[in-house]
Amino acid sequence: xxxxxxxxxxxxxxxxxxxxxxxxxxxxxxxxxxxxxxxxxxxxxxxxxxxxxxxxxxxxxxxxxxxxxxxxxxxxxxxxxxxxxxxxxxxxxxxxxxxxxxxxxxxxxxxxxxxxxxxxxxxxxxxxxxxxxxxxxxxxxxxxxxxxxxxxxxxxxxxxxxxxxxxxxxxxxxxxxxxxxxxxxxxxxxxxxxxxxxxxxxxxxxxxxxxxxxxxxxxxxxxxxxxxxxxxxxxxxxxxxxxxxxxxxxxxxxxxx
Amino acid sequence: xxxxxxxxxxxxxxxxxxxxxxxxxxxxxxxxxxxxxxxxxxxxxxxxxxxxxxxxxxxxxxxxxxxxxxxxxxxxxxxxxxxxxxxxxxxxxxxxxxxxxxxxxxxxxxxxxxxxxxxxxxxxxxxxxxxxxxxxxxxxxxxxxxxxxxxxxxxxxxxxxxxxxxxxxxxxxxxxxxxxxxxxxxxxxxxxxxxxxxxxxxxxxxxxxxxxxxxxxxxxxxxxxxxxxxxxxxxxxxxxxxxxxxxxxxxxxxxxx
Numbered sequence: 001x002x003x004x005x006x007x008x009x010x011x012x013x014x015x016x017x018x019x020x021x022x023x024x025x026x027x028x029x030x031x032x033x034x035x036x037x038x039x040x041x042x043x044x045x046x047x048x049x050x051x052x053x054x055x056x057x058x059x060x061x062x063x064x065x066x067x068x069x070x071x072x073x074x075x076x077x078x079x080x081x082x083x084x085x086x087x088x089x090x091x092x093x094x095x096x097x098x099x100x101x102x103x104x105x106x107x108x109x110x111x112x113x114x115x116x117x118x119x120x121x122x123x124x125x126x127x128x129x130x131x132x133x134x135x136x137x138x139x140x141x142x143x144x145x146x147x148x149x150x151x152x153x154x155x156x157x158x159x160x161x162x163x164x165x166x167x168x169x170x171x172x173x174x175x176x177x178x179x180x181x182x183x184x185x186x187x188x189x190x191x192x193x194x195x196x197x198x199x200x201x202x203x204x205x206x207x208x209x210x211x212x213x214x215x216x217x218x219x220x221x222x223x224x225x226x227x228x229x230x231x232x233x234x235x236x237x238x239x240x241x242x243x244x245x246x247x248x249x250x251x252x253x254x255x256x257x
Numbered sequence: 258x259x260x261x262x263x264x265x266x267x268x269x270x271x272x273x274x275x276x277x278x279x280x281x282x283x284x285x286x287x288x289x290x291x292x293x294x295x296x297x298x299x300x301x302x303x304x305x306x307x308x309x310x311x312x313x314x315x316x317x318x319x320x321x322x323x324x325x326x327x328x329x330x331x332x333x334x335x336x337x338x339x340x341x342x343x344x345x346x347x348x349x350x351x352x353x354x355x356x357x358x359x360x361x362x363x364x365x366x367x368x369x370x371x372x373x374x375x376x377x378x379x380x381x382x383x384x385x386x387x388x389x390x391x392x393x394x395x396x397x398x399x400x401x402x403x404x405x406x407x408x409x410x411x412x413x414x415x416x417x418x419x420x421x422x423x424x425x426x427x428x429x430x431x432x433x434x435x436x437x438x439x440x441x442x443x444x445x446x447x448x449x450x451x452x453x454x455x456x457x458x459x460x461x462x463x464x465x466x467x468x469x470x471x472x473x474x475x476x477x478x479x480x481x482x483x484x485x486x487x488x489x490x491x492x493x494x495x496x497x498x499x500x501x502x503x504x505x506x507x508x509x510x511x512x513x514x
Contacts, residue, residue: 119370127408127409165411
């Protein structure tokens with residue numbers, strides 16, 4: 001019995017500036033059937049405030065407590081462990097760290113810094129790691145589908161570069177970290193075997209959720225999906241469907257019967 | 258019996274702008290004892306022409322045929338296989354590729370591009386790989402000792418980033434590629450079990466040479482050497498000595514008796 005749904009945002013509910021047709025209605029139908037819904041994103045180019053504004057502008061109902069971001073996980077870790085962040089993140093994400101301590105020892109926090117991934121910024125982060133700073137990665141995604149329709153480099157390759165250079169393994173805050181999936185399920189009071197993930201990333205969203213023990217991992221063919229993705233990662237998706245509407249149909253049918 | 262010596266350049270013969278004390282004399286003594294000498298560098302911030310000029314300015318005798326660079330290996334591969342280079346290399350290295358074909362399909366060639374490792378340049382290289390371009394790495398070194406005395410990111414981390422993003426493994430042109438060591442030994446008419454490598458990089462120079470079958474791999478404590486490097490990589494160095502002078506003493510003593 002599926003009682004909770006985890007939804008990726010970018011590529012599932014919207015593609016760039018455009019809503020995926022039927023997305024708002026699909027979310028409504030899931031809620032109307034009594035399912036709890038949480039939104040898990042590795043998108044690290046938008047603040048949490050902006051994410052919620054954008055989803056509402058697309059007609060998708062969302063309560064702020066339903067949105068889980070890697071930056072929030074990182075903030076929790078920094079404050080619990082007494083570190084100030086050395087940020088290598090997108091400028092639009094800096095506001096998510098505005099409540100952080102600025103004194104004390106630094107921890108390197110790497111997100112999708114985009115043009116911020118200059119050699120000098122990468123080297124400064126490397127040197128901080130060399131001097132013993134802890135290393136937090138907001139995400140380890142390889143690529144995302146860019147505005148021009150082509151794939152572009154996400155945070156993952158730059159996290160790998162810094163790990164290779166420093167010999168320090170990053171603590172992953174976003175998907176597919178099992179802790180990230182678990183925190184969102186805890187907030188719904190839902191066990192992994194009662195939960196399903198819907199995502200366009202066969203690796204981070206779908207294989208990640210299944211590895212974290214979720215009952216279902218549904219891959220949609222929108223967003224960054226490319227033909228063959230369903231065979232590239234282990235565990236393989238429970239199902240592959242056209243879009244969020246078909247994913248909702250599948251889950252509601254599964255729940256009904 | 259050691260009959261041929263492979264020498265790293267940066268960190269062994271000079272540190273930044275300064276010659277390592279005794280380096281010119283040590284090279285002369287090796288030659289005077291009848292040993293063949295070759296210079297193998299992964300330094301990809303200087304053209305071959307400039308390398309030779311700089312070595313001569315430091316008082317080190319060198320014949321152009323004695324210098325082996327990854328760019329020369331890459332050039333050979335490009336012309337044999339009919340590819341034009343998509344270069345992500347240091348501006349000072351571009352002249353080494355001036356003889357290349359500019360038409361036809363492109364192969365991505367990554368060296369130590371330094372400030373050229375911008376997000377946009379990395380993304381353009383990634384997209385070329387996504388479209389099927391072959392991938393040549395001039396080097397895979399993690400770090401080098403920068404002008405300010407601290408370690409800085411070398412080409413390796415950026416090669417790793419592009420491999421992770423594209424799923425395409427780079428063909429390594431520089432050390433520790435066994436082909437690179439072999440080409441330099443062939444030019445001396447020397448078998449691996451008659452050759453010794455002297456380097457400051459425990460991984461690329463020393464473990465790489467021993468893995469390629471060389472009789473001796475001598476680690477010097479100049480250049481990028483950091484305490485403990487001798488225990489970090491396999492195979493471990495045959496010997497660890499203070500500098501090129503002590504390395505020459507060791508090899509000449511070994512040869513004498």
